[in-house]
Amino acid sequence: MSYPTEEAVREALTGVIDPEIRRPITELGMVRSVDITDDGVVTVGVDLTVAGCPLKDTITKDTIAAVSKVEGVTDVHVELGVMTDEQKAQLRATLRGGAAEPTIQFTKPGNLTRIYAITSGKGGVGKSSVTANLAAAMAAQGLSVGVVDADIYGFSIPRMMGVDTTPTQVDGMIVPPVAHGVKVMSIGMFVDEGQPVVWRGPMLHRAVQQFLSDVYWGDLDVLLLDLPPGTGDVTISVAQLLPNAEIIVVTTPQLAAAEVAERTGLIASQTHQRVVGVIENMSYMPIPDGSRVEIFGSGGGQAVSDSLTQALGYEVPLLTQLPLDIAVREGSDVGRPATIGGAPAAQNTPETDDDQFVNPKVPHNADPVKGSPAAEALVEVAQRLTKRARGLAGRPLGVTPQ
Numbered sequence: 001m002s003y004p005t006e007e008a009v010r011e012a013l014t015g016v017i018d019p020e021i022r023r024p025i026t027e028l029g030m031v032r033s034v035d036i037t038d039d040g041v042v043t044v045g046v047d048l049t050v051a052g053c054p055l056k057d058t059i060t061k062d063t064i065a066a067v068s069k070v071e072g073v074t075d076v077h078v079e080l081g082v083m084t085d086e087q088k089a090q091l092r093a094t095l096r097g098g099a100a101e102p103t104i105q106f107t108k109p110g111n112l113t114r115i116y117a118i119t120s121g122k123g124g125v126g127k128s129s130v131t132a133n134l135a136a137a138m139a140a141q142g143l144s145v146g147v148v149d150a151d152i153y154g155f156s157i158p159r160m161m162g163v164d165t166t167p168t169q170v171d172g173m174i175v176p177p178v179a180h181g182v183k184v185m186s187i188g189m190f191v192d193e194g195q196p197v198v199w200r201g202p203m204l205h206r207a208v209q210q211f212l213s214d215v216y217w218g219d220l221d222v223l224l225l226d227l228p229p230g231t232g233d234v235t236i237s238v239a240q241l242l243p244n245a246e247i248i249v250v251t252t253p254q255l256a257a258a259e260v261a262e263r264t265g266l267i268a269s270q271t272h273q274r275v276v277g278v279i280e281n282m283s284y285m286p287i288p289d290g291s292r293v294e295i296f297g298s299g300g301g302q303a304v305s306d307s308l309t310q311a312l313g314y315e316v317p318l319l320t321q322l323p324l325d326i327a328v329r330e331g332s333d334v335g336r337p338a339t340i341g342g343a344p345a346a347q348n349t350p351e352t353d354d355d356q357f358v359n360p361k362v363p364h365n366a367d368p369v370k371g372s373p374a375a376e377a378l379v380e381v382a383q384r385l386t387k388r389a390r391g392l393a394g395r396p397l398g399v400t401p402q
Contacts, residue, residue: 004036006036008070019059020049021049029091029094041073050169060078106244114222115245116134117242117247120251120261120264122261123229125282126252130250130322131157132157134339145220145221145224147161150211151227158186165177180340187207212241229264231263245273246275249277250278251300255303269311301321305317319381327372341372
């Protein structure tokens, strides 16, 4: 009988991924010790980032499973501990790439994250449900996706994504919860149920800034921001903090709503951002006989598209017209976006920098709820947005002036 070596055990542990940070526990400095007895019993000491980590059972199970596969191992025990302040400081430095102070990684030269700010002229048009369903669909395609719920007063993303846990904090750095393969951050995770957020402009700006700089996002392919309706403080803050963000306008077909949505899109001319498209929600109610009832009128989305195209000087397409759909509403209420239907939530593996956002290690399982035309349309929009060609803005060209 061959006996396991510490080297072999540690090599096996590289396959154990922290469920929150999404990196190997060996890389994060979480493996405190490896002890092996003469009869092949392995005891692994693992230091958690915080005491009472809600995912400690997952880490324990995955550690036992990985080490049990090593030749010669007869039994595996896991002894859990908690990181010291020094270990947490080292972990924070590791995750931030050695940066001493928090920075917004999405504005750094060479950053390849595609950023979409989902906005609307007024509330109640389905902006948050569009954001949640697009995020889940993109993650199901194998992309690394994050969502910032920037609607500080009217946050709803936690419920729509099924997040009911408080984010882990490591030495001042926030680790976002993951739902359906999407990293999620919202002020709703920090306030008691039913408690309103009563803040003025400077506090709103600071909250958005912290969501972008103090949160460990990792290497995202796509970042979606669910903005509050209108052109207030948060919209201006996002334009200042993420000037490379692209805008998607959500409206209903009603002309009164479309006129307000158009003004929201026109802010791009002042912030020098690009509007990539318009989504018309609640376009019609499908009837069993195949006909449609246009409850909120018609033409609003196309009117916004045409008007913005003319005003901004480039094409702003109407990306889709979404019907009223019970499946989307039900999915939002229970925290399971309709764009992933009954398929298992995607589990992201370490991210790639591939220009087409393709992660071959993750199977495509973006199967929307069967018979849900709105979910199917949103999956198509998600695919369309993530396959757009990248520009060269903000990317180093490797050219040295002579």
